[in-house]
Amino acid sequence: MTAAIDWRTRVGSVWAEEWQRTDRIFAGLAPHLDAAIRTAAPAASFAALDIGCGAGTTAAALAAAHPDGRITGVDVSADLLAVARTRHDALTNLTFRHADALEAAADLAPLDLLVSRHGVMFFAEPEPAFARLRAATRPGGALVFSCFASIADNPWATLVAPAPAPSPHYTPGPFAFADTTRVATLLAASGWRDAQPQLVRFAYRVADSDDPVEEAFAFFARIGPAARALHDATPSERAGLAVLLRDRLAAQRNGAVIDFPAAAWIWTARATGELP
Numbered sequence: 001m002t003a004a005i006d007w008r009t010r011v012g013s014v015w016a017e018e019w020q021r022t023d024r025i026f027a028g029l030a031p032h033l034d035a036a037i038r039t040a041a042p043a044a045s046f047a048a049l050d051i052g053c054g055a056g057t058t059a060a061a062l063a064a065a066h067p068d069g070r071i072t073g074v075d076v077s078a079d080l081l082a083v084a085r086t087r088h089d090a091l092t093n094l095t096f097r098h099a100d101a102l103e104a105a106a107d108l109a110p111l112d113l114l115v116s117r118h119g120v121m122f123f124a125e126p127e128p129a130f131a132r133l134r135a136a137t138r139p140g141g142a143l144v145f146s147c148f149a150s151i152a153d154n155p156w157a158t159l160v161a162p163a164p165a166p167s168p169h170y171t172p173g174p175f176a177f178a179d180t181t182r183v184a185t186l187l188a189a190s191g192w193r194d195a196q197p198q199l200v201r202f203a204y205r206v207a208d209s210d211d212p213v214e215e216a217f218a219f220f221a222r223i224g225p226a227a228r229a230l231h232d233a234t235p236s237e238r239a240g241l242a243v244l245l246r247d248r249l250a251a252q253r254n255g256a257v258i259d260f261p262a263a264a265w266i267w268t269a270r271a272t273g274e275l276p
Contacts, residue, residue: 012077014222019055019083021206021219026057026117028202029264033146034061036198036266037115040142041066046112049074051101051133051145052119056084056094062115063094072097074104075119102129105136112138116145118264121176127190134191137271143192146264147177149199153263156204159220159248160241161229174224180265191276192269204262207249216249216258217242 015022023030037058041048045068050059053073063071073096075081081096088094097104101119105111114133123129133143148154151163157174170176177183180197187195207216220226226245230238252258 012075013079015054016077016079016083018219018223019080022223023055023057024208025204025206025262027205028262029146029200030057030061030117032198032200032202033058033117033144033266034065036268037062037113037144038065040113040144040268041069042112045069047108047110048072048113048115049101049105049108049111050119051105051114051116052076052122053084053096054080054117054119056088056096058115058117059084059094059096060088060091063088063091067093069093069113071095072104072108074099074101076100102132105133109136110138110141111136112141114141114143114145118146118148118174120145121147121174122172124172126170126176127186130187130190130192131276134271135275139271139273141271143187143269143271144267146200146266147183148175149263149265150178151175153201153261154204156206156220156260156262157225160226160245177265183265183267187267187269189276191272191274193272195267195269197265197267199263200266201261201263203259205257205259207253207258208256210256212253212256212258213246213249217246220245220249 047070048062050073053059053075056073059071059073071094073084078098081098084096114137151157184195206219209215221230230241233241249258
């Protein structure tokens with residue numbers, strides 16, 4: 001399980017160091033998400049919040065496309081925000097805030113647009129969280145976010161360990177929103193209407209170099225389910241897992257690159273006229 005506290009500490013620091021590679025793994029998804037956000041954005045001046053903005057890529061794309069918009073990126077990782085500010089300081093309509101997303105939304109209310117690239121699956125209690133986000137949004141305001149589809153559609157997540165057994169209970173983490181029925185129910189209960197998911201399949205590129213197997217191994221050893229499996233293993237188990245991971249990466253190699261199939265949902269919804 002990956003929770004908010006992890007992003008404030010170890011996980012956030014690692015993603016800040018690896019931001020170029022993490023942007024690369026989402027490069028095939030980004031055009032679809034950015035297009036959905038642009039479609040949902042109001043035509044006139046508006047206020048938007050990027051939830052779990054990370055290194056700022058999605059917030060920056062929105063700010064560049066809508067110079068009259070006021071965009072705030074919020075994240076609990078100070079390290080990721082330092083990267084975001086350095087990368088995007090030229091965008092005068094974009095600011096970044098180190099804060100809890102729910103507190104930031106309340107401070108910035110009323111908002112016209114909420115967006116997120118894979119940043120909403122880590123709330124400890126998602127229904128109250130989305131209700132608070134709805135409360136900070138104007139009636140008719142838009143919500144657009146991406147999240148991973150099923151583990152079966154993302155084989156990079158099971159390179160060294162099988163997928164965990166399905167749980168009837170919500171657990172924060174990368175695949176917490178894979179079940180569209182659960183997410184649709186959650187959004188409806190928390191004050192969002194017209195919720196629609198779009199499935200996007202894309203290439204999850206983990207290496208592009210002269211030694212792609214070692215580059216991909218270095219990435220997976222730090223980020224994702226393989227990193228957790230390696231971390232939790234005993235020394236003897238870890239050695240075997242490392243061999244297995246390198247073998248599977250080598251089998252996926254295509255010249256200088258290593259891509260894995262990946263799939264994500266892009267959700268769009270609108271704030272209801274009444275609070276839940």
